[in-house]
Amino acid sequence: MAWLQREIRLTARRRGMHLVTDEILAGLDGRDGLAVFRVGVLQLFIQHTSASLTINENADADVRADLARWADRAVPDGAPYFVHTAEGPDDMPAHVKSSLFGCSVMIPITAGRLALGTWQGVYLCEHRDHGGSRTVVATAWGNGPEG
Amino acid sequence: MAWLQREIRLTARRRGMHLVTDEILAGLDGRDGLAVFRVGVLQLFIQHTSASLTINENADADVRADLARWADRAVPDGAPYFVHTAEGPDDMPAHVKSSLFGCSVMIPITAGRLALGTWQGVYLCEHRDHGGSRTVVATAWGNGPEG
Amino acid sequence: MAWLQREIRLTARRRGMHLVTDEILAGLDGRDGLAVFRVGVLQLFIQHTSASLTINENADADVRADLARWADRAVPDGAPYFVHTAEGPDDMPAHVKSSLFGCSVMIPITAGRLALGTWQGVYLCEHRDHGGSRTVVATAWGNGPEG
Numbered sequence: 002m003a004w005l006q007r008e009i010r011l012t013a014r015r016r017g018m019h020l021v022t023d024e025i026l027a028g029l030d031g032r033d034g035l036a037v038f039r040v041g042v043l044q045l046f047i048q049h050t051s052a053s054l055t056i057n058e059n060a061d062a063d064v065r066a067d068l069a070r071w072a073d074r075a076v077p078d079g080a081p082y083f084v085h086t087a088e089g090p091d092d093m094p095a096h097v098k099s100s101l102f103g104c105s106v107m108i109p110i111t112a113g114r115l116a117l118g119t120w121q122g123v124y125l126c127e128h129r130d131h132g133g134s135r136t137v138v139a140t141a142w143g144n145g146p147e148g
Numbered sequence: 149m150a151w152l153q154r155e156i157r158l159t160a161r162r163r164g165m166h167l168v169t170d171e172i173l174a175g176l177d178g179r180d181g182l183a184v185f186r187v188g189v190l191q192l193f194i195q196h197t198s199a200s201l202t203i204n205e206n207a208d209a210d211v212r213a214d215l216a217r218w219a220d221r222a223v224p225d226g227a228p229y230f231v232h233t234a235e236g237p238d239d240m241p242a243h244v245k246s247s248l249f250g251c252s253v254m255i256p257i258t259a260g261r262l263a264l265g266t267w268q269g270v271y272l273c274e275h276r277d278h279g280g281s282r283t284v285v286a287t288a289w290g291n292g293p294e295g
Numbered sequence: 296m297a298w299l300q301r302e303i304r305l306t307a308r309r310r311g312m313h314l315v316t317d318e319i320l321a322g323l324d325g326r327d328g329l330a331v332f333r334v335g336v337l338q339l340f341i342q343h344t345s346a347s348l349t350i351n352e353n354a355d356a357d358v359r360a361d362l363a364r365w366a367d368r369a370v371p372d373g374a375p376y377f378v379h380t381a382e383g384p385d386d387m388p389a390h391v392k393s394s395l396f397g398c399s400v401m402i403p404i405t406a407g408r409l410a411l412g413t414w415q416g417v418y419l420c421e422h423r424d425h426g427g428s429r430t431v432v433a434t435a436w437g438n439g440p441e442g
Binding site for chain 3: 049075080083084096097100
């Protein structure tokens with residue numbers, strides 16, 4: 002049984018959906034960081050309540066823009082029924098989106114690699130206008146070569 | 149420490165919510181496939197960005213139809229603000245729903261069985277009109293009888 | 296490799312979002328219950344289809360009230376397109392919210408403690424008017440002091 006845990010500081014990004022698969026893998030000691038696991042699981046956990054992690058299409062940037070557009074309509078900035086407004090009109094919507102999309106993703110590991118589908122990638126969903134750098138705790142566990 | 153990992157090809161289904169608990173268990177070497185785990189966890193991960201897995205009510209088909217109806221209203225086909233439309237009016241909504249409901253579920257294992265509540269079952273959420281067969285990676289880990 | 300699994304009965308609460316981090320930790324043999332894990336993961340799984348678990352802001356009760364208000368608008372009680380209405384106007388919306396927010400959260404463990412961000416806490420999302428006590432299966436696994 003092998004374990005790997007790393008705290009990864011993601012580059013600050015503007016509001017919207019951002020593909021971060023490569024940045025996550027780099028933070029896991031590079032693309033060979035998971036090679037020790039014959040079978041296992043990777044959990045990614047973002048330590049914030051106004052940003053999310055999700056898995057979605059890794060090819061067309063329009064998908065990321067459309068997903069952000071949908072979220073901004075479903076949870077509008079400055080909605081009149083929000084009471085928690087002291088931190089700005091984008092703050093409470095960011096909390097709602099945080100729970101809608103979730104703060105954690107889990108990806109199986111097969112033969113030392115993430116078992117993502119062909120079109121899947123990891124998104125950082127930055128729900129704030131100026132969210133700054135975000136911290137992700139990456140934890141992998143699984144069977145090593147010796148069983 | 150024991151591990152079990154299987155790639156399960158789900159039967160193609162029409163757009164909507166579908167109860168697949170039994171099909172998943174069959175893919176895990178049958179109902180006794182998890183018997184080796186005294187305590188553990190099962191992760192199910194769908195390798196697609198236009199379908200989801202979720203857990204919901206396992207008895208009344210109306211619940212599944214109502215859940216699909218709500219999702220189709222919350223994320224309408226052909227919404228005018230979507231730019232990614234080349235793959236049809238049901239494609240971009242499918243990506244949004246994919247992240248809303250999520251691509252992965254985790255279920256605890258107790259005494260060799262899934263610790264689902266009485267009314268819980270696993271749903272395949274097929275968000276496309278013609279999604280075809282979907283692939284799920286099922287990974288279980290836990291303590292075997294020997295500790 | 297160490298495992299801990301407990302069934303935790305949460306106190307019945309009124310409809311809305313409720314911070315239950317301390318109640319969960321108490322159910323895990325108290326704040327030292329996770330001390331055995333140098334590195335690990337805690338999964339919380341609610342065995343119901345009309346309540347959820349999520350992670351969000353742990354300080355201002357207005358955030359919890361606003362999140363509930365948003366959910367009640369996004370999935371209205373008694374919506375005319377719901378067919379599954381025999382259990383009351385709050386039942387089918389509770390099923391929808393159950394899948395929107397999810398029935399499970401996963402939190403990494405570092406040095407015997409939950410690696411939550413400063414502002415993160417665990418919410419019980421009670422989607423029913425009279426949901427009663429809810430059962431959570433808590434499962435933790437990780438490396439013990441001996442490796």
